Amino acid sequence: MPSSRPSASLTDWSTHTGVTLLHTIATAVVGLSEITDLEAFALPYPAEAQRALDRTVLACLLRGAQPPASLPELLTWCRTRPIEDWPLELPQDAFGPDDFLIDPDSARPTQLCHEWWVRARDSAAEQYDRIVIHWAMRLCRESEDPESYTAFRRLLVERPVLTGNDMFEVATDLAFEPVREIIGQIYDHVPDNFCQDGVYVTCARCLTLLVPLTDGGWWCERDRCRRQGQPPLGRRLRADEVGSLSQLKRPLRQFVTGPGRAEADLERELRALRLPVEMWPGFDAYDLRITFPDGWVWAVDVKDWAHPGLLGRAATMVRPEPPYDEACWVVPQYRVDARRDYLEVYARNRTHVAGGLPLLTDRRLVAAARARLRGDRGPAARLVQTGDDTSTDGASDA
Known part of the structure; x- marks a missing residue:
């Protein structure tokens, strides 16, 4: 509450x-x-x-x-x-x-x-991840190619690590034609300290490179993976076979790839309910646009932040186009499981420019979608609760 x-x-x-x-x-x-x-x-x-x-x-x-x-x-x-x-x-x-x-x-x-x-950082200065995203938007708009923008966003979410062959494949893929100049600048050469016994290893959950530990184990930079235990080993990339190895710059891995994994998980769950889901509509006006059979539309932005107070202070209203009936921000359930006052701290620190923007867990959102599909039009099937602009009851789903 x-x-x-x-x-x-x-x-x-x-x-x-x-x-x-x-x-x-x-x-x-x-x-x-x-x-x-x-x-x-x-x-x-x-x-x-x-x-x-x-x-x-x-x-x-x-x-x-x-x-x-x-x-x-x-x-x-x-x-x-x-x-x-x-x-x-x-x-x-x-x-x-x-x-x-x-x-x-x-x-x-x-x-x-x-x-x-x-x-x-200076609030007047754009954050690096937003500079990259806005740059990609501008180029894709100029090319009148929203599909290229969606392909670019999926690249950042699904392929944060690229071998030399991967980079060649991406560089020659016509889907990335408008943003090709960006891709060459947002991936860095992977330093040797990610390599153990001549092998680089990715996390099977979040797809980023794991960091070798002195005891022989591996560490994942994503909070979500660490809270689920030891990271499952994904791709094993031998240094003598892959040649050049690149990974997205850290701000993009943290603020685009990380939340993007949560976005992809949410997209998959909603599509399993046979709901149409549009990803990053209107050149990324928000993350997911969900349309119900009766034409009711939800707009959702997914945020995977460790600090709920900083998230509240960063909150802004969801952009109005493409149009929707209800909107919210969503945080992965594990954040609330790890910190029981997460939603309360967010609401307490949310600024007036957010216009009462509600924050729900992904579990709460899916439960609300199921309720609406069953014909429920009450509080359980809504993002914004009548008479309560905080809508932080997602903790009850923990």
């Missing part, structure tokens, strides 16, 4: 000094991970990392706490201390239980860390 506590606002968060510092630390961690191993550093530190250390030390001293003595010690904090144990002045919804900035097993930035990093 929705909380009766006052809604948080952007102003409320901005009055907490720890929020800006957490943005700074996350930015430093992500930046360091892109240039070196997070477990090995030498002076001088990069400017952003030194800034994060200096500000953390100052914040600790102001609160009478023992500060980290060096950047390696600050990174140890990120890996071994949940954010709730940091001596920072943060709002209630800025962290959840056992939230880390660096994964304890792999020493890689967590998805949560990347979300704090994204929210730290």
